[in-house]
Amino acid sequence: MNRLITLLLLGGIFITSCKKDHGFLPPNVSLTNQADSVTAKINVAQTFNIDVKTDKDLTQEWVLDGKKVGNGNSYDFTAANAGSYLLTYKATNAGGVFTHSYKIIVEVPVIAIKAASSKFISKVFDYQPAPGQGINETVGSPEQAQKLIGGTNSFVTLGAFGGFIIFGFDHSVVNNTGYDLGIYGNPFGPPYDFSEPGVVMVSQDANGNGLADDEWYELAGSEYAKATTIKNYEITYTNPKAFADVPWTDNQGKSGVVKINNFHKHNFYPEFADNQEKLTFKGTLLPSTVSSSGFTTSKPFDFGYTDSYSLGDDFKTNGFNSFDISRAVNKEGKKVVLKTIDFVKVYTGQNANAGFLGEISTEVKGAVDLGIK
Known part of the structure; x- marks a missing residue:
């Protein structure tokens, strides 16, 4: 009887073991691409x-940057923007879990410099000036902005604070050692000392669509970190729809006008702007350097x-500068590493009036890629 009981117990253990092992092995899968890091194109x-x-009792999932994107034997990854992505595959059954993660690097598209590449501006993408005395004249028109292409003999005015122009080259500008861009203006040196400083921003074609619709980065100048400089400044101009001072209000609780003068008897508000009621501009406000002591100067x-x-x-x-x-x-003030850039934006950086000389308004005469001699 004891021997019979022992045999039955052993048989039970054997049967139980077989049931436990059967169908409960860990996922048996293999990767076509076993790399940990891969590169892709936009x-x-x-x-x-x-x-x-x-695939017995197997569940699968693909997770891209924390979001489930698939549950099959394959996943097609397509990036709309350059950057770093984390793709994780996970297979699970009652026997265990198999996972593998891919770090996917999608680099910014680069238009290489060729023998025929020009160092001058090849395209003006946008021109949106703020109100000013030269606006609606030849030097403050969309047609004039296009004349910056291919040289440095013409100039365009940007109007008061925030007015801007966006341009690019026929190639990606490489971030070399030292200076990379030269931008022409028309300031005067001593003893007249009249500058109209413009802030410069750059951008990469991170989505590869050839348009200047990607993130912008400010090139931090000497005033960037000073207490007298106001970040995230915003100003709104209202169209008087006549030859009259152009009112403005800002996000600092201040208000004023872009003053008209008798040298330019026309509406200072851009008549070609899409919005003929109000225009709002945002950016970094530089302190005024205008002085009316003796000669009117702007340092x-x-x-x-x-x-x-x-x-x-x-x-x-x-x-040139x-x-x-x-x-x-970036917009948080943190340094970013850009190997190349594709777009340049210049906007008037001061909100100031120089008396009979009119508003401070940055002028741009052209630009060059200093990497091309």
Whole structure:
């Protein structure tokens, strides 16, 4: 009897063991691509495949940057923007879990410099000036902005604070050692000292669509970190719809006008603007350097702004202001590393009036890629 009981117990253990092992092995899958890090291109699908040896009671999922995006044996990854992505595959059954993660690097598209590449502006993407005395005249018109292409013999005015122009080259500008961009203006040096500083921003074609609709980075100049500089400044101009002072209000609780003068008897509000009621501009507000003691002057800053007779970038010798892409910062003020850039934005950085000389209004005469000799 004891022997019989022992045999039955052993048989029970054997049967139980067989039931426990049967169908409960960990997922038996293999990766077509076993790398941990892969590269991809914008708007080009890249397929990740899993070879499943057994799919009994198997659940699968693909997770991209924390969001579930699939549950099959493959996943097609397509990036709309450059950047770093984390793709994780996970297979689960009663026997265990199999996971693998891919770090996907999608680099910014780069238009290489060729023998025929030009160092001058090749395209003006946008021109939206603020109100000013030169606006609605030849020097303040969309047609004039287009004349910056291919040289530095024409100039366009940007109007009061915030008025801007966006341009690019026929190639991506490389961030080399030292200065990368030269932007021409028309400031005067001593003894007249009249500068109209413009803030410079740069952008990459991170989505590869050829349009300047990606994130912008400011090239931090000498005034960027000073207490007298106001970040995230916003100003709104109202169209008087006549030859009259143009009222403005800002997000600092202040108000004023862009004053008209008898040298320019027309509406200072841009008549070609899409919105003929109000215009709002945002950016970094630089302190006014206008002085009415003796000659009316507007002093330059040390470096980092265009249309400024700056000592820090030797405007007197070069005839242009020089800019280093390595000084790019994001909207939080943190330094960013840009290997190349595709778009440049210049806007008037001061909200100031110089009496009979009118509002401070940055002028742009053109730009060059200093990496091309």
